[in-house]
Structures are given as structure tokens and as C-alpha cells.
Amino acid sequence: MPVWCRYTLTIEEAAGYYHIGEGKLRMLIDEHPNExxxxxxxxxxLIKRQKFERYLDQATAV
Numbered sequence: 747m748p749v750w751c752r753y754t755l756t757i758e759e760a761a762g763y764y765h766i767g768e769g770k771l772r773m774l775i776d777e778h779p780n781e782x783x784x785x786x787x788x789x790x791x792l793i794k795r796q797k798f799e800r801y802l803d804q805a806t807a808v
Contacts, residue, residue, distance in 0.1 A: 749762075749763050749795075750763075750795075752795060753794065753795060753796075754785065754792040754793060754794055754795065755792065755793045755795055756790070756792060756793075757771050757772060757791060757793070759793075760793040760795075760798070763795075764798075764802070766808060770808065771793070772791070774808070775791050781801065782794070782797055783797040783798040783800075783801045784798070
């Protein structure tokens, strides 16, 4: 399934898709524990693609 059709992305997939480093994505998740743009599956964080895009639209800097 193409990445732009998937509901969730791994950190590695999201880094490639959004051109944001993996470390920066992990930092965003750690700094925003109450945001709804990610979900934890055990110890793995999965980015909710559409909600993360809305978060990026509102952000002035990443």
C-alpha cells in the first residue's frame, strides 16, 4: 500500500515521507505526550498520517 494511503506510519517511514529526521520526530513525540498525532503500539510509536499533517499545517517551526 502506498505511504500516502496508509493510516499510520512508522518513525522511519514518516521521516522519509515528510523529510524530517527520525530524531526530530521522536523528540516531537516526547515533547507532546498529549497530542493525538501518534499512537503507541507497545514501545513503538506510530504516526497518524492525517493528524500529523494537520499538526504540521498549524506549526510555525518544527
